[in-house]
Amino acid sequence: MSNSEHALSIRGTAFAWEGGFGLEIAAFDLHARERVLLLGPSGGGKSTFLNLVAGITTPSRGQIDVLGTDIAQLRGSRVDRFRVDSFGIIFQMFNLMPWLSAIDNVLVPLRFSRLRRSRTGDARAEASRLLGALGIEKTLFDQRAGTLSVGQQQRVAAARALIGGPGIILADEPTSALDRANARAFLDLLFAELEAAKAALLMVSHDETLADAFDRVVRLDDIARVTGNPEGSAAA
Amino acid sequence: MKSSIWLAVAFTTLGGVAFAEETRHADAHEHGHGTFQMVIEDDHAVIEIAVPAFDIIGFEHTPSTTAQRDAMADAAAALSRPNTLFAMPAAAGCAIGQIEIGFGATGGHRHEHGDQDEHEEHADDNHGKDDHEKDEETHSEVKAFYLLACKKTEALNRIEFGYFDAFPEAEELDVVILSAAGQSAGEVDRDNKVFEIE
Amino acid sequence: MSLMRLALLSLWNRRLTAILTILGIALSVTLFLSVEKLRTGARESFANTISGTDLIVGARAGDVQLLLYSVFRIGNATNNITWESYQDIAARREVDWIVPISLGDSHRGYRVVGTTPGFFEHYRYRRDTELRFAAGTTLDDLFDTVIGADVAKALGYAVGDRIVVSHGTGRGSEAGHDDKPFRVTGILARTGTPVDRAVYVGLEAIEAIHVDWQGGGRVEGLRIPVERVRNMDLTPKTVTAALVGLKSRITTFRFQRFVNEYDAEPLTAILPGVALSNLWSLVGVAERALSAVSLMVIVTALLGLVTTLLASLEERRREMAILRANGASPRTISVLLTAESGLIALAGALLGLAFLYGLLFTLQPLLDSRFGLYLKIDAPDLQDCTILGIVVLAGIAAGFIPAWRAYRRSLADGMSIRS
Numbered sequence: 061m062s063n064s065e066h067a068l069s070i071r072g073t074a075f076a077w078e079g080g081f082g083l084e085i086a087a088f089d090l091h092a093r094e095r096v097l098l099l100g101p102s103g104g105g106k107s108t109f110l111n112l113v114a115g116i117t118t119p120s121r122g123q124i125d126v127l128g129t130d131i132a133q134l135r136g137s138r139v140d141r142f143r144v145d146s147f148g149i150i151f152q153m154f155n156l157m158p159w160l161s162a163i164d165n166v167l168v169p170l171r172f173s174r175l176r177r178s179r180t181g182d183a184r185a186e187a188s189r190l191l192g193a194l195g196i197e198k199t200l201f202d203q204r205a206g207t208l209s210v211g212q213q214q215r216v217a218a219a220r221a222l223i224g225g226p227g228i229i230l231a232d233e234p235t236s237a238l239d240r241a242n243a244r245a246f247l248d249l250l251f252a253e254l255e256a257a258k259a260a261l262l263m264v265s266h267d268e269t270l271a272d273a274f275d276r277v278v279r280l281d282d283i284a285r286v287t288g289n290p291e292g293s294a295a296a
Numbered sequence: 297m298k299s300s301i302w303l304a305v306a307f308t309t310l311g312g313v314a315f316a317e318e319t320r321h322a323d324a325h326e327h328g329h330g331t332f333q334m335v336i337e338d339d340h341a342v343i344e345i346a347v348p349a350f351d352i353i354g355f356e357h358t359p360s361t362t363a364q365r366d367a368m369a370d371a372a373a374a375l376s377r378p379n380t381l382f383a384m385p386a387a388a389g390c391a392i393g394q395i396e397i398g399f400g401a402t403g404g405h406r407h408e409h410g411d412q413d414e415h416e417e418h419a420d421d422n423h424g425k426d427d428h429e430k431d432e433e434t435h436s437e438v439k440a441f442y443l444l445a446c447k448k449t450e451a452l453n454r455i456e457f458g459y460f461d462a463f464p465e466a467e468e469l470d471v472v473i474l475s476a477a478g479q480s481a482g483e484v485d486r487d488n489k490v491f492e493i494e
Numbered sequence: 495m496s497l498m499r500l501a502l503l504s505l506w507n508r509r510l511t512a513i514l515t516i517l518g519i520a521l522s523v524t525l526f527l528s529v530e531k532l533r534t535g536a537r538e539s540f541a542n543t544i545s546g547t548d549l550i551v552g553a554r555a556g557d558v559q560l561l562l563y564s565v566f567r568i569g570n571a572t573n574n575i576t577w578e579s580y581q582d583i584a585a586r587r588e589v590d591w592i593v594p595i596s597l598g599d600s601h602r603g604y605r606v607v608g609t610t611p612g613f614f615e616h617y618r619y620r621r622d623t624e625l626r627f628a629a630g631t632t633l634d635d636l637f638d639t640v641i642g643a644d645v646a647k648a649l650g651y652a653v654g655d656r657i658v659v660s661h662g663t664g665r666g667s668e669a670g671h672d673d674k675p676f677r678v679t680g681i682l683a684r685t686g687t688p689v690d691r692a693v694y695v696g697l698e699a700i701e702a703i704h705v706d707w708q709g710g711g712r713v714e715g716l717r718i719p720v721e722r723v724r725n726m727d728l729t730p731k732t733v734t735a736a737l738v739g740l741k742s743r744i745t746t747f748r749f750q751r752f753v754n755e756y757d758a759e760p761l762t763a764i765l766p767g768v769a770l771s772n773l774w775s776l777v778g779v780a781e782r783a784l785s786a787v788s789l790m791v792i793v794t795a796l797l798g799l800v801t802t803l804l805a806s807l808e809e810r811r812r813e814m815a816i817l818r819a820n821g822a823s824p825r826t827i828s829v830l831l832t833a834e835s836g837l838i839a840l841a842g843a844l845l846g847l848a849f850l851y852g853l854l855f856t857l858q859p860l861l862d863s864r865f866g867l868y869l870k871i872d873a874p875d876l877q878d879c880t881i882l883g884i885v886v887l888a889g890i891a892a893g894f895i896p897a898w899r900a901y902r903r904s905l906a907d908g909m910s911i912r913s
Contacts, residue, residue, distance in 0.1 A: 085546065087583060114819070136823070137823035137825060137826075140823040140826075151815075151819070154812045155816065157816060158507070159503055168500075168816070168817075170822050253762070302597075335747070337743045340744075342744060344747070474548075474743050475743075476743075478541075479765050479766065479770075481765070481767060481771040481772070482771060
C-alpha cells in the first residue's frame with residue numbers, strides 16, 4: 061500500500077483502552093496534497109483517531125502507513141522523531157507556550173526534527189516569512205505568545221505546523237475557538253500556505269459548514285466504529 | 297640507651313604483678329570489652345592491650361583439654377601478628393621490635409557477664425563442675441605488649457583493627473592514644489574497626 | 495533553541511515558585527552546614543581547651559568531674575590534695591613540671607585561681623599554643639594578680655588597677671578580703687578557653703588572704719595587717735588540683751597508675767585528652783540530635799521540591815502536550831523535569847553555601863568574642879561537598895517522581911489537551 065499517492069493509509073486498525081473501550085478503523089486514505097475534513101461529534105473517538113495517526117498511541121492491530129512508513133511498527137523515540145518529521149500539528153487552542161515569543165514557538169519543531177531543520181535553511185527568516193504570510197504583524201514576532209489574541213495564536217500555531225515542510229498537517233478543531241469570519245480567514249491563509257508547502261491536510265471538526273473548502277469530507281462514523289466510550293476513558 | 301628505657305618500661309608494665317588494676321575500665325571485667333593503649337614518641341610506638349581471656353581464647357580457666365591448649369596456642373600465634381591486629385598506614389613504616397604476651401588471672405574482679413542463675417544453668421550444661429567452679433572463682437586477662445620502631449610516626453593517623461576478625465568473641469576496645477599531637481580516645485568495635493588519630 | 499534554554503525559559507515562567515523552592519532548599523542547606531560548622535567548631539574549641547598537659551591530678555573523683563572543675567572551672571572539688579601529697583608527686587622522677595591550682599575564691603563572679611607563674615609558662619591550648627600577655631607581666635609580688643582577657647574586658651581593668659577578692663564563688667560578697675587588695679600586673683591575651691574568665695593569683699596569696707579566716711568566716715576582731723602577713727609562713731596546706739607535664743610520654747600510664755594507687759591519700763590522675771573525649775561523648779548526644787534535626791530540615795525542603803514539581807505538572811500539561819506533538823519523546827519530557835529539579839536543587843545548594851559564608855563572615859567575630867567559639871572560615875571541606883552533592887543528587891532523584899507521572903500522563907493525554 062505504501063506508494064507516493066498516499067500520504068496516509070490506514071487498514072484494519074483497532075485500538076483498545078483499558079476497560080474494553082475501543083476504536084476500530086476499517087480503512088482510511090489521505091492522498092498527497094489532499095485536504096480532508098473528518099467530521100464527527102464530540103466524544104466520537106476523534107482524539108483517539110488523531111493520537112493513532114500521530115503515533116502517540118499504538119494500535120493493538122492493523123497498520124497505519126504514513127508517507128511510506130508503518131508508524132505502528134516504530135518503537136520508542138523513533139516514533140516521536142518520525143511524528144515531528146512527518147506531521148505539523150495544530151490543536152483546538154492553547155497551542156503555544158505563552159512564555160516564549162511567537163517566533164520561538166514557531167521554531168520548536170526544528171529543535172526536534174533534523175529533517176525539517178535541513179529543509180529550512182535560515183530558520184528565523186523562514187519563521188518570519190511564514191508568520192508574515194499567515195497575517196501576523198512584524199511587531200508581534202518577538203512578543204510573548206501569551207499576549208496574542210486567540211486568532212493570532214492559531215495562526216502562529218499554523219506557522220509552527222508548516223515550518224520545515226512536513227508532509228501532513230493534522231488539525232484538531234483549529235477554528236472552534238474563532239468566530240466565523242476569523243475561522244474563514246484562518247482557513248484561507250492556511251490553504252494558501254499548504255499549496256506552497258505541498259502538504260496534505262487532515263482536519264478534524266464537528267462543524268459541517270466548513271465542508272465546502274475541502275477536497276473531501278469523511279464522516280468518522282463511516283470509517284470507524286466505537287466500542288464503548290473511548291473519550292470518557294481517555295479523560296480518566 | 298634509649299632502647300634500655302623502653303625495655304625497662306616493657307618490664308614494669310608486664311613483669312611482676314602485671315595484672316594490677318588498670319586505671320580505666322579494667323575495674324569491671326566485662327567479656328568482649330578490652331583496652332588498647334598506645335603511646336607514640338620520637339620514632340617509637342608502644343602498644344599495650346588488656347583484654348578478658350574470654351575474648352581471645354573463649355574461656356577463662358586453666359586449659360585442661362588438648363582442644364583448649366590448642367586454642368591458647370592459636371591465640372598466642374594470632375597475638376604475635378600486631379600488623380594484622382592493628383594495621384597502621386604503610387607510610388609510617390613501622391617494624392615490630394618486641395612482643396610480649398601474658399595470660400594471667402585477675403583477682404577480686406566483679407563478675408559482669410551473667411548473673412548467678414545463669415551460672416547455675418551453666419553448671420548443668422556440658423560444662424564440667426570443675427570448670428564451673430573455676431569460672432566463678434577467677435577471671436583471667438590477656439595482656440600483650442608491642443614495641444614498634446617507625447620511620448615516620450607523623451604518618452600514623454589511623455589504625456584498622458583486624459583484631460575483631462582474628463577474635464570472634466571480642467566486641468569492643470577502648471582506645472587511648474598519646475602522641476605529640478595530643479591525647480585521643482575513643483572506642484572501636486566490630487562495626488567500626490577504624491580509629492582515626494586526630 | 496536548545497532543550498536547556500527551553501527548560502530554563504519554562505522555569506523562568508514559573509520563577510516565583512521556583513525561587514521560593516530554591517530559597518527553601520538554600521535555607522535548609524545553610525542551616526545544616528552551619529550546624530555542622532558550629533558542631534565541629536565547638537568540638538575543636540572544646541578539645542583545644544587544654545593541651546600539652548599530660549595528666550591532671552586531683553582528689554579521688556570521676557575523670558569528667560575533675561576535668562570540669564580543674565579546667566572548665568565548673569562545679570567544685572569535693573576534696574583537696576594535701577600539700578604533702580602534692581610535694582610527693584612533684585618530686586617524682588618522671589615529672590617535668592607541675593603547676594598547682596587552688597580554687598575557692600572569686601572576684602565579681604569570676605573564679606580566682608591560686609597558682610604559680612609556671613601556669614602561664616606551661617598551660618597550652620589549641621595545639622600547643624602558649625598563653626601570651628596582652629599587657630603587663632606575670633606574678634611577682636605576693637599581692638599581684640594576672641587576669642584573663644574576658645575579665646579585663648568585662649570589668650574594664652587595666653594593668654595597675656587594684657581589685658579585691660571575695661571568699662566563696664558567689665557574686666556579691668565584695669567585702670570579703672577588702673583589707674588585702676591585689677594589683678593587676680598582667681592581662682592575658684584572648685584564648686577562647688576558660689582561661690579568659692579567671693583571675694590568677696599566687697598560691698601563697700590564697701593563704702595570705704585567709705590567715706585571719708577560719709572555717710569560711712572572718713575570725714571576730716582578728717585583722718592581720720598586710721605587712722605582718724608578708725612575714726608569715728604562707729606555705730599552702732592544700733591545693734585543689736595539679737597539672738602535670740612528664741619528661742617522657744611513655745611513662746604516662748605508669749605515672750597515672752602510681753597516682754591512682756597512691757596509698758597516703760585517695761587521688762585521681764586523668765588524661766585530659768581522654769577526659770575531654772569522654773565529656774564530649776556526653777555532650778555529643780545533643781550535638782548529634784541537632785545534626786539529625788537539621789538533616790530532617792533538608793529532607794523537608796526536598797519534599798517541598800517534589801510537591802512544587804508535582805503541583806506544577808497540572809499547569810504544565812499543555813506544555814508537555816505541545817512538546818510531545820512536536821517530537822519530544824516521553825523520555826525527553828522526563829529528562830526536562832529531572833533536569834529542572836536538579837537545577838533547582840543545585841541553585842539551592844549553591845545559594846545555601848553562599849548564605850553560610852555570608853553568615854560566617856558576619857557572625858564570626860561575635861561568636862569569638864561572646865562565646866569564645868572560634869570558627870575557621872575556609873573552603874568547603876569534603877564533608878560539605880558531600881552534603882551539597884547529596885542535596886543535588888536527591889534533587890535529581892526527587893525529579894523522578896514528577897517525571898514518571900508526566901511520562902505516564904503524556905502517554906495518556908496524547909495530544910488532546912483542551913483545558
